[in-house]
Amino acid sequence: GIQVEQSPPDLILQEGANSTLRCNFSDSVNNLQWFHQNPWGQLINLFYIPSGTKQNGRLSATTVATERYSLLYISSSQTTDSGVYFCAVNSQGGSEKLVFGKGTKLTVNP
Amino acid sequence: DAGVTQSPTHLIKTRGQHVTLRCSPISGHKSVSWYQQVLGQGPQFIFQYYEKEERGRGNFPDRFSARQFPNYSSELNVNALLLGDSALYLCASSLDPHLRPYNEQFFGPGTRLTVL
Numbered sequence: 565g566i567q568v569e570q571s572p573p574d575l576i577l578q579e580g581a582n583s584t585l586r587c588n589f590s591d592s593v594n595n596l597q598w599f600h601q602n603p604w605g606q607l608i609n610l611f612y613i614p615s616g617t618k619q620n621g622r623l624s625a626t627t628v629a630t631e632r633y634s635l636l637y638i639s640s641s642q643t644t645d646s647g648v649y650f651c652a653v654n655s656q657g658g659s660e661k662l663v664f665g666k667g668t669k670l671t672v673n674p
Numbered sequence: 675d676a677g678v679t680q681s682p683t684h685l686i687k688t689r690g691q692h693v694t695l696r697c698s699p700i701s702g703h704k705s706v707s708w709y710q711q712v713l714g715q716g717p718q719f720i721f722q723y724y725e726k727e728e729r730g731r732g733n734f735p736d737r738f739s740a741r742q743f744p745n746y747s748s749e750l751n752v753n754a755l756l757l758g759d760s761a762l763y764l765c766a767s768s769l770d771p772h773l774r775p776y777n778e779q780f781f782g783p784g785t786r787l788t789v790l
Contacts, residue, residue: 650717
């Protein structure tokens, strides 16, 4: 099945810093989503981005489907950005299930 | 508009017992999926239902079963609970799992199951 790798596994920033999170996947995808999981476990949808570029406030994401990777950019980070960021995909022509990476744990210090 | 809802929020059971978890999708969504997330890992797919039919099953034992009702809500049942079943159980819904962008999945707050 499709494999998803996220990097880095852990990231510690000072408030105001910028960061880039990466997601590599091993097959063509029909769906790629970025989530932020808060301390209570809720998965919050950040982007639906099987291809192209999107921006939402301080966050933006780019997926280069032909090269099988996606990037999540966080600018001017805030303490409330802390948590785990997951990339999840499902493969074209395959199961409709989402396959998640292991996540990037982001800690933003004041 | 209400998002995906799940009940109960927390649950404590003992080994060997049975548990039923419930999920209501976003209004208009016809697909429901279940995921298990153990501490420190990403969610793992358990089941997907679309239009009340099972469309996918993950690598979980037969102790796990699910169903979808005519109103598109869903139940996840786990029999003969083991300590290793302790996890956060997440439900997700989507409009149509086949078509972009309607296959975007939205998650509920989860049910945290503890097996003692």
